[in-house]
Amino acid sequence: MWRxxxxxxxxxxxxxxxxxxxxxxxxxxxxxxxxxxxxxNPEYEPDxxxxxxxxxxxxxxxxxxxxxxxxxTVVIDRGHSNRFTRADIEPxxxxxxxxxxxxxxxxxxxxxxxxxxxxxxLVIDPASEYLTGDIxxxxxxxxxxxxxxxxxxxxxxxxxxxLFGTSVTxxxxxxxxxxxRYRMSVDTQYLxxxxxxxGTFKHVVARPxxxxxxxxxxxxxxxxxxAVTAENGTVLLRSAPETYKSGSDEVTGEFxxxxxxxxxxxxxxxxxxxxDRYRVADNEQLVAYVAEFxxxxxxxxxxxxxxxxxxxxxxxxxxxxTAPMPAA
Amino acid sequence: MYWYTFTYAMASxxxxxxxRIARSYVLFVVIGVVVxxxxxxxxxxxxxxxxxxxxxxxxxxxxGGTSAGVSSMLQQARSDSDVKAVVLLVNSxxxxxxxxxxxxxxxxxxxxxxxxxTSVDASAASGAYYTIAPSDHIYAKPASTVGxxxxxxxxxxxxxxxxxxxxxxxxxxxxxxxxEFNYILExxxxxxxxxxxxxxxxxxELSRSELEQARIxxxxxxxxxxxxxxxxxxxxxxxxxxxxxGLDSYNVRVMRPDGTxxxxxxxxxxxxxxxxxxxxxxxxxxxxxxxxxxxxMVPAAYLESETNESAVAPPVAETGPTATVTAAxxxxxxx
Numbered sequence: 001m002w003r004x005x006x007x008x009x010x011x012x013x014x015x016x017x018x019x020x021x022x023x024x025x026x027x028x029x030x031x032x033x034x035x036x037x038x039x040x041n042p043e044y045e046p047d048x049x050x051x052x053x054x055x056x057x058x059x060x061x062x063x064x065x066x067x068x069x070x071x072x073t074v075v076i077d078r079g080h081s082n083r084f085t086r087a088d089i090e091p092x093x094x095x096x097x098x099x100x101x102x103x104x105x106x107x108x109x110x111x112x113x114x115x116x117x118x119x120x121x122l123v124i125d126p127a128s129e130y131l132t133g134d135i136x137x138x139x140x141x142x143x144x145x146x147x148x149x150x151x152x153x154x155x156x157x158x159x160x161x162x163l164f165g166t167s168v169t170x171x172x173x174x175x176x177x178x179x180x181r182y183r184m185s186v187d188t189q190y191l192x193x194x195x196x197x198x199g200t201f202k203h204v205v206a207r208p209x210x211x212x213x214x215x216x217x218x219x220x221x222x223x224x225x226x227a228v229t230a231e232n233g234t235v236l237l238r239s240a241p242e243t244y245k246s247g248s249d250e251v252t253g254e255f256x257x258x259x260x261x262x263x264x265x266x267x268x269x270x271x272x273x274x275x276d277r278y279r280v281a282d283n284e285q286l287v288a289y290v291a292e293f294x295x296x297x298x299x300x301x302x303x304x305x306x307x308x309x310x311x312x313x314x315x316x317x318x319x320x321x322t323a324p325m326p327a328a
Numbered sequence: 329m330y331w332y333t334f335t336y337a338m339a340s341x342x343x344x345x346x347x348r349i350a351r352s353y354v355l356f357v358v359i360g361v362v363v364x365x366x367x368x369x370x371x372x373x374x375x376x377x378x379x380x381x382x383x384x385x386x387x388x389x390x391x392g393g394t395s396a397g398v399s400s401m402l403q404q405a406r407s408d409s410d411v412k413a414v415v416l417l418v419n420s421x422x423x424x425x426x427x428x429x430x431x432x433x434x435x436x437x438x439x440x441x442x443x444x445x446t447s448v449d450a451s452a453a454s455g456a457y458y459t460i461a462p463s464d465h466i467y468a469k470p471a472s473t474v475g476x477x478x479x480x481x482x483x484x485x486x487x488x489x490x491x492x493x494x495x496x497x498x499x500x501x502x503x504x505x506x507x508e509f510n511y512i513l514e515x516x517x518x519x520x521x522x523x524x525x526x527x528x529x530x531x532x533e534l535s536r537s538e539l540e541q542a543r544i545x546x547x548x549x550x551x552x553x554x555x556x557x558x559x560x561x562x563x564x565x566x567x568x569x570x571x572x573x574g575l576d577s578y579n580v581r582v583m584r585p586d587g588t589x590x591x592x593x594x595x596x597x598x599x600x601x602x603x604x605x606x607x608x609x610x611x612x613x614x615x616x617x618x619x620x621x622x623x624x625m626v627p628a629a630y631l632e633s634e635t636n637e638s639a640v641a642p643p644v645a646e647t648g649p650t651a652t653v654t655a656a657x658x659x660x661x662x663x
Contacts, residue, residue, distance in 0.1 A: 039437050043526035049518045053511060194537040199510035201540075242537070249541055276505060 054198045054205075054221055056277075058284040060095045064295040071100045072119040074294050078105040079134075080126035083153075083171065088270055089124070091278040095291040111137040116301065120147040120294030123178065124270055127171065130178040139181060140302075147297030148264045149290060150175055152186030154226035154246075173226075183231035184259065184266045189245040191225050191255055191268075196240030198223070198280060205240045205281070206257045212236040214289055217282040225257050225269035233261035237286070258286075265293050378575045379412035381566055383582040386416055387600045388589035389608060390423030390431060390455045390625075397585035398459075399434045404583065406441055412578070413442050413569035416463060417562055419449035419600050420456035421593045421630050423613065425479055425516055425623035428455030432523060436462040443572035447565035448472040448556065450599030453544060455625030457555070458520060461527040465568055467560035468547035474555050476627040477524055478542030479516045482614070483509055484621055503621060516623055528554065544627055593630045 074096055076089065093103050106114040106121075111134045115121055121141060130138070142148050152173040159168050175186050196205040198221040206222050208214040211234045220237065227245065237258040244252055257268045271277060273287045349355055382405040386398050405411045416435065422428060438444050439462045446452070446460040448468040454476040460466060468474060484502040489495040503509065521540055525532065532539070532554040550556035560568075570578045588604045590612065591597035597607050610631040614622050624631075 037440075039433065039440070041433075043522040044519055049522055050515045051511060051518065194540050199507055199514055203507070203510065249543075277507070280507075 051199065054219075054281045056280045058279050058282070060091055060278065060284045060287045060291070062095050062099050062288045062291045062295070064099060064292040068296045069119065069298065071102075072295065072297075073102050073104055073117060074120045074122060075104050075106050075114055075118045077121065077123040077126065078107045079111070080123070080128045080130065080174070082124050082126050084124045084270060087275040088273070090275050091273050091284075091287050092291055095288060096294065099291065099295055101295060112140065115141045115146060115299070117299065118146060119297040119299055120149060122149045122151070122294065123175070124151045125153045125173050126178075127174060129174040129176060132177075135178055135181055138178065141299060142182075142263055144300050144302055145297065146263070146299035147294055148182070149267070149294060150179055150184070150186075150264070151267045151270045152179070152226055152228065153270055154186075154190040154224060154268070155188045156190075156224065179266060182261060182264045182266075184233065184261060184264065185229050186266070186268055187227040187229075187245065187255075189226065189247050191222075191227060191239050191243050191245060191257075193240055193243040195242050197221075204243060204257075206237045207240060209235050209238055212260055213292070214286070217285045217289075219281050220272060220283050220286050221277070221280045222257055222269035223271035223274075223277060225271075227255035228257065228259050228266045228268040230259040230261040230264075230266060233259040233266075235259050236289075260293075263297065265290065377577050377579045379573060380408070380410045380579045380581050381413045381415060381569045381573070381575070382408070382411045383415045383417055383562070383566065383580060385419075385583070385585065385602065386431070386456065386459055387419045387449075387585075387591075387596070387602050388605070389592040389613065390420055390427045390459070391590075391613070392424070392427055394420075394423065394585070394589075395427035395430045398431055401583040401585065402434045402438045406438055410579075411442070411581070412573035412575055414438055414444045415562070415565045415569045416444060416446040416460055417449065417565075418446055418452045418456055418460055419596050420453075420459075421451055421596055422454030422456045422458070422476070422626040423592075423624070425455065425625050428458045428625045429519075431455075431459040432461060435459055436527075438462075439464060443569055445565045445569040445572065447560070447562040448474060448547065450595050451593070453627050454478065454542075458523065458625060461524050464572060465558070465565075466556045467558055467562075467565050467568075468550055468556040469561060470547045470559060472547040472550075472556075473544050474547065474550045475545045476542050477520060477539050479513055479520060479623055479625055480628055480631075481509075481513055481621050481623045509621070512621075513623070520625070531557070542627075592626065 096103060101119070104114070104118070115137065118141075121138060138148060152175045153171075154173075156171040157168055158171050159166060161167075172188070173186055179185055190202060191204045192201040193204045194201045197203050198205065203221055203223050204225055205219050206225070207219045208217045214236050219240070222239075225239070227239075235256040235258070238254040238256055241254055242252045243255055245255070259266050267290070272280075272283045273290070278284055278287050382401075384398060384401045384405065386394070388394055402414065405414050435444060444463045446463040446466045448460070448466065449472065451473040452460055452466075452468070453473055457474055457477060483506050484504075486505065487501040489498065489501055493501065495501055499505075499508075504512070517540065521536060524539060525536065534553050534555070545553060545555060547556060547559060551559060558564075566580055584603070588606055589600065589602040590606050590608045591600065592608055592610065592613065594607065597605060613624060613626070613631075
C-alpha cells in the first residue's frame, strides 16, 4: 500500500516540476522574436538644448581724451531716493578712481553748490522727481561744460519679505522732469528677447549702432532694461533684433538702450555695470565709455552765476517751463 | 393498511420518475444551458470584441506619485496584447519638471507602439501638456485651458559660506549665482519647447518664440494655433482611438490610479472625476524647506492665489466635469 502511495507522490512532484518548467521557459520562448527598440530622443540633443553662455571676461580699461583733466570730481546723486547699491556702481567708481578722479555723493542741500567744480553728475534710478530748482541747477551745470549721465530703469516690481508677510511694490524711475528738459525719456516697460539673451529673456543683448564712441564693442548684456529716446540724439546701443517690450508681445524691434545728446548720456539699464555682471560680453567697455564720458566733461564756472541764463547744450531757453498747450 | 399501500405506490412512482430523468438527456441539457449562459458573456466578449481601448486618466498635480501611477498604467497597456489603443484623459495643470518629463517619455513610447488619443478636461497646462504632446490626436473642449509651455523656479538666494556653514566650493550652498541659474532654467525650457516642436511642429501655427512666451489658450484658440487638433470630449477620443487601431467592435477599460489624487488648482479639482481627490497648497510642490531649486512646470497663477484656501478642500462633492465653478480664481472658468 505504501508503495502505491509513493508512486503517486512521485507523479505529483513530476507534474509540478513540468508545470513550473513550462511557466519559466514559456515567456522566454514567446518573447524571443520581439526586440525592444530603444527610445530615440533627438529633441533632447544637448547641443540643441543648452544655450550658449556669453563669456564673462575682461577688465575695464578707460582711455579718455588726452585733452581731459588728469584729475577731477564726479558727483553721484543720492538726494532723490536713488536706488542703487555699492555693488551697482563699484566697477564704474573703480574706473574713475584709477583715472585720478574722486567721487562725491550729493545727498541734500543746494545742488548747484554740490556741482561746483565737478566734471560730471551721475543720476541713477531716482525714486522721486526733480524739482524745478534742482533741474535749473543741473541745466546750468551742463550749460557750462559739465556732463550729465542719467541711468533709468523700467518699472520694476519689488518683492520684499518681512515679519508681516510678503509685500509687492512697484518701483518707478522718476526721471521724467529732468530727462524731459533734455528732450529725453525712459520707457516704463522692460525689454525682452528670447533669441539674443544672456541666459534668459530679460537679459537682453544690446549692440552698438556704429555711431558714437563705442568702437570695439561687439555686444553687451543689459539685465532688465528700458528703451530710451532722445530728440535729435545719437543712439549708441540698440537691443538685438527681435526684442519685445513687456506687455506688447506682438511688436518686435531694436530699441535704443543708450542715447547721447550733446553732453548728456541716458542709459536704460543700471545692472550692466554691477559687480557680478560688468565682465559679461563687452560690458566692461561700456563701463569704460561711461567713465570716459564723465572724465571728458569740463565744467567752467560762469563769471557771474546768479545772472546765468545761458543755453546749455540744447536750444531751449531755460526759463520756459513747459511748451504751450495746443488749443483744444 | 390502505395508507401504507398508497405511500408505497407513491414512492415507487417517484423513484421511477427520477430514474427516467436520470436516464434521459433532459437534465443534462438543462444543466448545460445554465452553465453555458453563465459562461456566455465571457465567450461573447472573446469573439465580439477585436480589442480594448485603455483609458488612462492623468489627473492632479504631476509629482513623483502621479508620474509613477500613470507610467505603470501605460506600461500595463503596452504589455497587454488585448489593448490596441490608449486614450489619455487629462485634467492637470502640470507639476514637477522631472516628473512631467518622465510622463512625456512614457507617452512617447506608448504612441510608438499603438495609437494614443488625448481628451483634455479642464486643463492640460505646462507639464500636463508636455505629457500629452506625443499623442496622435488631441481633443479639447472650448473651456479647456492648454499651453503655458515653460518652467518656473525660485531663484536661489545669494548666500556665502561662512564660519557657521563651511563648504568645499563657493557654489555648494546655492548651486550657482542667479545668472548661471537662469542658464540652467533656460536649458530646461529649451528641452520642453524642443520636445513640443518635435511632436507637433508640423501642426503648430505658433513660432518658437511665441510658444516660449508660455501663454495659456482656451480650447478653441488652441485648435487655431495647433496646440490641439480638434474640439471634442472623451467619447470622441475613444471612438477616434478605436478607429485608429482599426477596431470595429471593442471594449473600453478605464484604468484607475491607486490612492488619492491631489490637485493644486481648484478648477482641475472640480472637473476631475477621480474617486478620491484632495487639494494641496503650493508648499506641497516646494516641500516644507526645499534645500535645492524646485523646477516646476505649472502656470504661475496656480501658485499664487490658491495657496491658503486650498489647504481646505472645497465643499464640492463628486461632481461631473461640467460642474459650476463658483469661487474659483486664476485660470478657471465658469461653465
